[in-house]
Amino acid sequence: xxxxxxxxxTEEEQDKFTYIYENYKYFMWYLANEIxxxxxxxxxxxxxxxxxxxxxxxxxxxxxxxKTKKFLATVVKSKAIxxxxxxxxxxxxxxxxxxxxxxxxSEDMLEQxxxxxxxxxxxxxxxxxxxxxxxxxxxKYIHGLSDKEIASVLGVTPKTVNVRIFRARKKLQSMLRxxxxxxx
Amino acid sequence: MDKNDKNERLRKALEECLNEEIRMVPPxxxxxxRHEFSRSFEKNMQKMTKKRKKKKxxxxxxxxxxxxxxxxxxxxxxxxxxxxxxxxxxxSVLDKDxxxxxxxxxxxxxxxxxxxxxxxxxxxxxxxxxxxQDSLKQYNQIxxxxxxxxxxxxxxxxxxxxxxxxxxxxxxxNESSDENIISNASVKDKEEQEIVSQLVSAVLDxxxxxxxxxxxxxxxxxxxxxxxxxxxxxxxxxxISVEAPDGTISNEEKEIVPGEVYQDETVITGxxxxxxxxxxxxxxxGGEQKEIVFxx
Numbered sequence: 150x151x152x153x154x155x156x157x158x159t160e161e162e163q164d165k166f167t168y169i170y171e172n173y174k175y176f177m178w179y180l181a182n183e184i185x186x187x188x189x190x191x192x193x194x195x196x197x198x199x200x201x202x203x204x205x206x207x208x209x210x211x212x213x214x215x216k217t218k219k220f221l222a223t224v225v226k227s228k229a230i231x232x233x234x235x236x237x238x239x240x241x242x243x244x245x246x247x248x249x250x251x252x253x254x255s256e257d258m259l260e261q262x263x264x265x266x267x268x269x270x271x272x273x274x275x276x277x278x279x280x281x282x283x284x285x286x287x288x289k290y291i292h293g294l295s296d297k298e299i300a301s302v303l304g305v306t307p308k309t310v311n312v313r314i315f316r317a318r319k320k321l322q323s324m325l326r327x328x329x330x331x332x333x
Numbered sequence: 334m335d336k337n338d339k340n341e342r343l344r345k346a347l348e349e350c351l352n353e354e355i356r357m358v359p360p361x362x363x364x365x366x367r368h369e370f371s372r373s374f375e376k377n378m379q380k381m382t383k384k385r386k387k388k389k390x391x392x393x394x395x396x397x398x399x400x401x402x403x404x405x406x407x408x409x410x411x412x413x414x415x416x417x418x419x420x421x422x423x424x425s426v427l428d429k430d431x432x433x434x435x436x437x438x439x440x441x442x443x444x445x446x447x448x449x450x451x452x453x454x455x456x457x458x459x460x461x462x463x464x465x466q467d468s469l470k471q472y473n474q475i476x477x478x479x480x481x482x483x484x485x486x487x488x489x490x491x492x493x494x495x496x497x498x499x500x501x502x503x504x505x506x507n508e509s510s511d512e513n514i515i516s517n518a519s520v521k522d523k524e525e526q527e528i529v530s531q532l533v534s535a536v537l538d539x540x541x542x543x544x545x546x547x548x549x550x551x552x553x554x555x556x557x558x559x560x561x562x563x564x565x566x567x568x569x570x571x572x573i574s575v576e577a578p579d580g581t582i583s584n585e586e587k588e589i590v591p592g593e594v595y596q597d598e599t600v601i602t603g604x605x606x607x608x609x610x611x612x613x614x615x616x617x618x619g620g621e622q623k624e625i626v627f628x629x
């Protein structure tokens with residue numbers, strides 16, 4: 150009984166939700182529009198993000214903090230990417246085919262590259278990294294979410310999240326290797 | 334550099350990139366000038382906020398219902414304990430009755446004599462035979478064992494005849510059976526006054542699933558029934574929310590009058606449902622959230 154009660158919404162969460170809607174909807178819309186290049190689809194992405202937030206308000210502590218702003222940015226970007234991928238008819242399976250080449254070609258040496266490459270190289274590669282990989286990295290490393298939590302936010306299975314993180318690591322590793330070769 | 338340092342370096346780089354992106358976002362005022370949210374967006378967001386408020390009202394209702402439920406549970410448990418105690422007492426009354434019966438057999442002549450004395454001489458009868466005294470002694474012992482010596486004392490003092498004792502026993506027995514009836518009725522009422530929801534069928538046809546749920550309103554009030562537009566899938570033993578921006582779950586609100594049996598048909602489309610998997614949807618019925626688990 151107590152467990153059931155604890156799951157239910159509190160007034161504090163209600164206030165948080167309203168504050169976020171009133172203060173961040175334009176910010177979220179802009180980020181979504183940058184990815185989708187379509188004002189109406191960007192609105193859809195914002196709406197989807199709020200739908201996710203209704204179920205994950207516990208992950209937001211101080212609504213005015215930069216941490217919250219970063220979290221909202223990641224959520225809306227991930228929702229915009231979802232919409233874009235659905236419109237392009239892309240699935241995880243189609244991505245898998247492309248990424249299998251990378252996974253076969255190399256072992257997970259990302260940590261070595263992170264250690265030896267310059268910080269500037271790392272920044273440059275992250276900037277160029279596909280958004281789909283960037284957001285899973287953001288959820289995992291910046292916001293500290295577990296695979297299960299990321300899965301719940303993205304509406305996919307934890308296994309899919311695991312695969313995406315694996316591919317993201319491989320992709321970043323491949324980019325860092327190329328960067329290293331380019332710079333001698 | 335250990336693994337944590339490497340992860341920290343990656344985290345720092347990712348955060349710096351995200352901060353760059355955030356810094357690129359123009360101020361709110363400029364964005365307000367640049368973009369006006371569509372009516373449908375505002376309407377949907379209002380719906381979402383209302384839904385949250387509704388959910389909050391439902392939560393308050395659930396809390397009250399939970400308190401009432403606890404109260405009834407405690408009461409029913411209390412009643413059954415009381416009935417049990419009563420039954421023990423009634424057994425003792427039965428023992429008492431057997432003594433009384435014996436007493437009655439032996440003392441019948443005395444009563445007759447007493448009646449005769451009363452009618453003839455107008456005096457009050459006083460028991461005096463040895464057998465009578467023995468049975469009274471035995472009866473008192475039983476009463477003392479059952480902690481009802483107070484009543485017994487009264488009986489003894491009043492010098493009432495055996496018929497009166499018999500009546501007393503009967504009354505208590507009747508009282509006890511009344512308590513049983515009341516207690517059973519309250520349980521029956523609780524059982525009867527509920528909302529029954531049961532999955533009838535779940536059929537997947539291409540991308541569309543049709544879920545039929547049997548809902549029976551056994552309460553005395555008209556209740557509303559609406560799908561909560563949420564879908565979960567069972568993955569590795571845990572329920573995961575399924576999100577599909579293009580997906581739809583039919584959620585027409587329906588009112589169910591007391592005693593009505595309603596077949597709710599929910600049509601789910603655009604959720605990439607897979608056969609062989611277990612799904613869960615949520616129906617709000619009369620302020621309660623019913624979880625409907627179905628396999629396709």
